[in-house]
Amino acid sequence: DIQMTQSPSSLSSSVGDRVTITCRASESISSYLSWYQQKPGKAPKLLIYAASTLQSGVPSRFSGSGSGTEFTLTISSLQPEDFATYYCQQGFTFGPGTKVDIK
Amino acid sequence: EVQLVESGGGLVQPGGSLRLSCAASGFTFSSYDMHWVRQATGKGLEWVSAIGTAGDPYYPGSVKGRFTISRENAKNSLYLQMNSLRAGDTAVYYCARAPEGATYFDYWGQGTLVTVSS
Numbered sequence: 001d002i003q004m005t006q007s008p009s010s011l012s013s014s015v016g017d018r019v020t021i022t023c024r025a026s027e028s029i030s031s032y033l034s035w036y037q038q039k040p041g042k043a044p045k046l047l048i049y050a051a052s053t054l055q056s057g058v059p060s061r062f063s064g065s066g067s068g069t070e071f072t073l074t075i076s077s078l079q080p081e082d083f084a085t086y087y088c089q090q091g092f093t094f095g096p097g098t099k100v101d102i103k
Numbered sequence: 104e105v106q107l108v109e110s111g112g113g114l115v116q117p118g119g120s121l122r123l124s125c126a127a128s129g130f131t132f133s134s135y136d137m138h139w140v141r142q143a144t145g146k147g148l149e150w151v152s153a154i155g156t157a158g159d160p161y162y163p164g165s166v167k168g169r170f171t172i173s174r175e176n177a178k179n180s181l182y183l184q185m186n187s188l189r190a191g192d193t194a195v196y197y198c199a200r201a202p203e204g205a206t207y208f209d210y211w212g213q214g215t216l217v218t219v220s221s
Contacts, residue, residue, distance in 0.1 A: 032206060034206070034207035034208075036148075036208075038148075042213075043197055043211035043212060043213055043214055044140075044148065044197075044208075044211055045211070046207060046208060046209050046210075049205070049207040049209075050207075055209065087147065087148055089148075089206070089207065090206075091206050092138075092150035092153065092161075092163070092206060093150070094147055094148040094149070094150070095147075096147050097147050097148075
């Protein structure tokens with residue numbers, strides 16, 4: 001089975017900061033990588049699929065890149081509503097999550 | 104508007120059974136793969152089962168033989184029959200939609216809590 005890791009596991013940032021989260025796969029997964037945002041008590045929300053395709057309605061400050069085994073989610077300018085936990089996903093396997101909170 | 108509404112969660116004793124339902128609306132249900140994903144309190148997301156448009160089911164090893172996913176397209180409904188429940192099955196269970204053949208979930212329900220405890 002392919003294993004997914006994320007780094008960092010948590011980070012503290014300020015509004016307006018550029019934030020980058022990394023997801024690594026234990027073997028090459030081409031571009032079959034998705035990103036989700038989850039706020040406390042809410043269902044996950046799809047942000048990006050196929051590594052870099054922005055889901056309809058998701059703000060353009062979110063972007064994804066990468067292929068093979070290393071992928072990144074970037075938030076270009078962190079907004080108050082972006083404080084949440086972010087998960088990557090390959091196939092039916094999710095990464096452990098990265099919690100983004102307020103510095 | 105796409106909506107997925109889960110129901111059927113609750114408290115069940117170890118070894119017991121529970122059937123979850125997910126009512127779908129706002130899209131052509133029969134044209135999408137459907138999934139169940141669970142999340143224990145304070146933990147990450149774990150895929151539980153999938154069913155394709157042709158009714159083909161898929162399970163991870165952790166639930167295979169205990170859980171059964173099914174769908175009833177005429178009722179726009181997805182189900183998860185859970186048997187031989189264990190404490191480790193305690194979680195919020197979400198139903199989620201995926202474009203046919205895709206492995207990303209573009210819409211999720213609000214979840215239903217299953218607690219397995221004596």
